[in-house]
Amino acid sequence: xxxxxxxxxxxxxxxxxxxxxxxxxxxxxxxxxxxxxxxxxxxxxxxxxxxxxxxxxxxxxxxxxxxxxxxxxxxxxxxxxxxxxxxxxxxxxxxxxxxxxxxxxxxxxxxxxxxxxxxxxxxxxxxxxxxxxxxxxxxxxxxxxxxxxxxxxxxxxxxxxxxxxxxxxxxxxxxxxxxx
Amino acid sequence: xxxxxxxxxxxxxxxxxxxxxxxxxxxxxxxxxxxxxxxxxxxxxxxxxxxxxxxxxxxxxxxxxxxxxxxxxxxxxxxxxxxxxxxxxxxxxxxxxxxxxxxxxxxxxxxxxxxxxxxxxxxxxxxxxxxxxxxxxxxxxxxxxxxxxxxxxxxxxxxxxxxxxxxxxxxxxxxxxxxx
Numbered sequence: 088x089x090x091x092x093x094x095x096x097x098x099x100x101x102x103x104x105x106x107x108x109x110x111x112x113x114x115x116x117x118x119x120x121x122x123x124x125x126x127x128x129x130x131x132x133x134x135x136x137x138x139x140x141x142x143x144x145x146x147x148x149x150x151x152x153x154x155x156x157x158x159x160x161x162x163x164x165x166x167x168x169x170x171x172x173x174x175x176x177x178x179x180x181x182x183x184x185x186x187x188x189x190x191x192x193x194x195x196x197x198x199x200x201x202x203x204x205x206x207x208x209x210x211x212x213x214x215x216x217x218x219x220x221x222x223x224x225x226x227x228x229x230x231x232x233x234x235x236x237x238x239x240x241x242x243x244x245x246x247x248x249x250x251x252x253x254x255x256x257x258x259x260x261x262x263x264x265x266x267x
Numbered sequence: 268x269x270x271x272x273x274x275x276x277x278x279x280x281x282x283x284x285x286x287x288x289x290x291x292x293x294x295x296x297x298x299x300x301x302x303x304x305x306x307x308x309x310x311x312x313x314x315x316x317x318x319x320x321x322x323x324x325x326x327x328x329x330x331x332x333x334x335x336x337x338x339x340x341x342x343x344x345x346x347x348x349x350x351x352x353x354x355x356x357x358x359x360x361x362x363x364x365x366x367x368x369x370x371x372x373x374x375x376x377x378x379x380x381x382x383x384x385x386x387x388x389x390x391x392x393x394x395x396x397x398x399x400x401x402x403x404x405x406x407x408x409x410x411x412x413x414x415x416x417x418x419x420x421x422x423x424x425x426x427x428x429x430x431x432x433x434x435x436x437x438x439x440x441x442x443x444x445x446x447x
Contacts, residue, residue: 128308128349130345130348132345140341140344140371141338141341141342141345144334158321158338161321162321162345164320165310165312165320165321165342165346166345166349168310169310169346169349169351170308171349191320
């Protein structure tokens with residue numbers, strides 16, 4: 088990937104969806120590092136971080152998840168208007184909510200990336216110890232356990248994070264962005 | 268104001284508060300134009316615009332106004348983190364809500380600008396026809412009519428928009444920013 092290709096990448100919203108532990112945040116950081124290393128202005132909107140600020144009033148009911156995703160979509164839209172490449176890392180389990188987020192953007196500005204790893208793998212990693220809590224019933228409405236994750240039907244990019252090298256995934260994303 | 272002074276301005280949140288019709292949006296646009304003309308990366312968060320997007324679920328009750336301001340503060344904070352100079356244009360009538368917004372930022376990052384024009388002047392202008400509606404009772408909880416506006420006690424900048432030339436106000440703001 089040459090510098091020229093990266094330079095051509097326009098402000099957009101790269102929306103990483105997938106199970107907890109699938110590697111969304113890791114991928115977001117790696118992509119952001121790569122792009123900013125080439126002088127692009129990026130910003131990561133991480134679902135976990137936003138739940139401590141903008142979305143601190145929301146829980147994990149279906150309605151609250153929908154509102155959570157709506158707000159993140161609206162903020163991402165403002166940031167794209169501001170000229171940034173926004174990378175969203177958010178479980179965003181329901182297809183209809185992702186569609187509503189997509190609808191906020193112009194054609195081609197919203198790039199849905201399915202960060203795909205089997206539930207068993209995510210649960211085995213359990214970096215934050217959340218799956219264990221969910222299995223013990225200490226957490227409810229946990230995606231993959233007692234709340235569903237609807238696989239994206241036609242994501243712009245499909246990443247098998249359990250099989251691909253991180254840097255290879257980043258290059259795939261950048262290649263897509265540079266050609267779109 | 269020389270270019271060097273403007274170049275030194277750091278990412279921050281310039282919070283314009285005042286009555287409807289006091290000239291917040293006009294000032295926001297003029298300031299943004301001046302700064303971006305010198306290569307600074309700015310973005311305007313306008314209360315009216317946000318009520319059609321992020322805050323479309325909120326009304327004008329005291330509780331909803333508080334939530335409105337909280338969200339704008341959180342988004343402004345994210346944008347400052349992203350490296351932007353954010354200009355907020357929002358009536359934000361209650362001192363406690365403005366204090367909560369200020370508390371989200373680091374020392375010196377939040378610049379409260381009181382855009383001050385007498386109610387009679389704002390009502391006479393009535394650019395959006397809202398004062399007329401409020402007087403006729405078609406709009407309730409309208410700031411200045413049947414909902415209060417608490418004057419900022421110690422704003423960083425106090426602009427008398429009915430007495431000052433717009434470009435003079437812009438220069439005053441830039442001078443403050445360049446020296447802070």
